[in-house]
Amino acid sequence: MQTDLLVKLIPLFPLLGFLINGLGFRRVPNGMVGLISSAAPLASFACVVLLFMGFSGPQPEKVALFDWITVGHLNIPFSFQIDQLSLIMLLIVTGVGSLIHIYSIGYMHHDAGYGKFMAFLNLFLFFMLLLVMGSNYVIMFIGWEGVGLCSYLLIGFWNKNTNYNNAARKAFVMNRIGDLGFLLGIFMIIAAFGSVEYTNVFEQAAGFPIGDPTVVAITMLLFVGAMGKSAQIPLYTWLPDAMAGPTPVSALIHAATMVTAGIYMVVRSNILYTLSPITLEIVGGIAVVTLLLTASIGLVQNDIKKVLAYSTVSQLGYMFLGLSVMGYTAGMFHVMTHAFFKALLFLGAGSVIHAMSDEQDIRRMGGLRKYLPVTYWTFLIATIAIAGIPPFAGFFSKDEILMHAYEHNKFLWVLGVIGSAMTSFYMFRLLFLTFFGRFRGTEHQREHLHESPATMTIPLLILAVLSAAGGFLNVPEVLGGSAKLANFLSPIFELSRQANPNAFGETLLTHSEEYMLMGISTGVAILMAVVAYVIYVQRAVLPESDLVERPMTEKVLYNKYYVDELYEAIIIKPIRGLSDVFYSFGEFLIDGVVNGTAWLVKQISGQSRRLQTGSISFYVFAMVVGIVLILGVRFFIKI
């Protein structure tokens, strides 16, 4: 098979799926919808695997579709770039995407908007593939906007509910803020390098000195874009609200793919970031604050999906932490493992919600171990993986990030470990409250409890295998591995390595130090799991209902640090007030002028109407008078 053909086919399949299901919505029979929409990502996945097999590297391969924009010296082709980084992303997106599509068949088939839902999922996948495969920033931007649109459509999928629509709007508007930064970044790139093609830009950038102000500005703006998409402080509050969408959406878009687009973008532009250490410091600061803040919020949430959402934001913080200490590979590795276990957690949560007839409050669950064995075991594996207990996937990727952080700055590492402890605690709290103890729901729900259909459990099982074994793709040398992923991705960072050889040198840590770091983070994770076990299983503590007065600190946590209220007070209210002022201004002044003009014309015409008597003689007389006047004027005034 030719590379060109394969590359063109990859985004084509989901687009076709979207067109068939989208245009034929209500006409395509339900059985076909699932088949078409799942066949599309599977076919893409097959193409990606073939590409992966046939990829020899280390140079990126470009596939030009057509010349797209040519203005003056600026030439933006519509072309795709296949290299190590996009291959990894493609595998994640199409692989996890396929599984979630299959899962959606089971989860959504009874919904009235089933075909529409599947069409949106396919469209999302199409845009995500554009984002990942594009060979320049502009195509990335198309994908970037497209996934934002699909995110909006899918969060507000049940559009009969105003709250869901508000959540969708919130996500959309917050992402807009980020997108503005991204767009300005692209403009600056055009101004500085005269091109948006990755290869061009990076080659030119390599000639800049470290800390060049232009590069710093560009990286800052690009990071603002990443803040929006990847939900970092201050633009993170949309992600927890985005849980309003159906669960497969949360798994696909708000855990595995779209929210990691920011990380992908930073890794893609790694040379620029390497050249501006100050940006990396800021990224690191924001990432650490984000991961701690959201992890602490996750400790007291009682909605199964909200806990996972805060966990996602916090894990994204980890990824950015990895990037900020130039552990680009570690960041990507965490993107990959996180896609596995977080998708699995969300799908497991979906399975639980499905069984509990749309109940999401963990205070009303419990003891589901017996009723949902497959869901329970897979959920357990994912929980262990995310908590960072070896030998599952999360341990390797998180540990690599923490190791890089330790090399860079001990303080960052300490904060990272604290975050890791919180992660472990809230995840095990969620697991124990949901699956252990006795059932706390209603009698009706108990009768209804059942394991999900095969279309839902098979993806769970596959993801469980990946979550368990995904870490072995990049075993560090100290544990006798060969860091496969790092070697594979190495050509991507060639320029960065030349720009700043010190940062990319071999690790300075001795093996004993590395063992110590691993030991500490593992120990902390296990300790927290035990603490959670003691509290929630042995003592069977239950989170109080919302009516109980809480102590001060818990109240702050439970109300998410009042960030939403803060935004409401300092941004939304003033803007609302200003809009109201402008609205009334428009209402009274502008409308007054417009309507006044209309009124004046009406009055004048009402008066001059009386001239139209209908008598011909009067008309003729007027005509004659007029002619005489004209002649007289012409006679006396020589023009």
Added chain:
Amino acid sequence: MQPTQMPVQVPEVIQLIDLKYYLIISTALFVIGIIGVLTRRNAIIIFMSIELMLNAVNLLLIAFSSYRSDPTGQVFVFFIMAVAAAEVAVGLAIIVMIYRNIRSIDVGVLDKLKW
């Protein structure tokens, strides 16, 4: 038009009467026509007054064309006659129809053109 360089050739018979008398009479005819149109109420009379005005103009054109020995004026006269004839044909038909409908051709009654 280019003014002709050659001396103006005017027949002697015509020279007996000055051109300005023609001007005066045609102006007088035209003004009479206007007054007729403005004051009379019978549509036929108004019509006649219009013809009077047209003919005043014709007379003027003929006079100028003779005194300047420029045939263009004559051509215009024929045009005006033809157009006037057509106009009268149409106008009279309209007047006849109006009369058949309302049994009167008094223009004071015809105020149906009101808004």
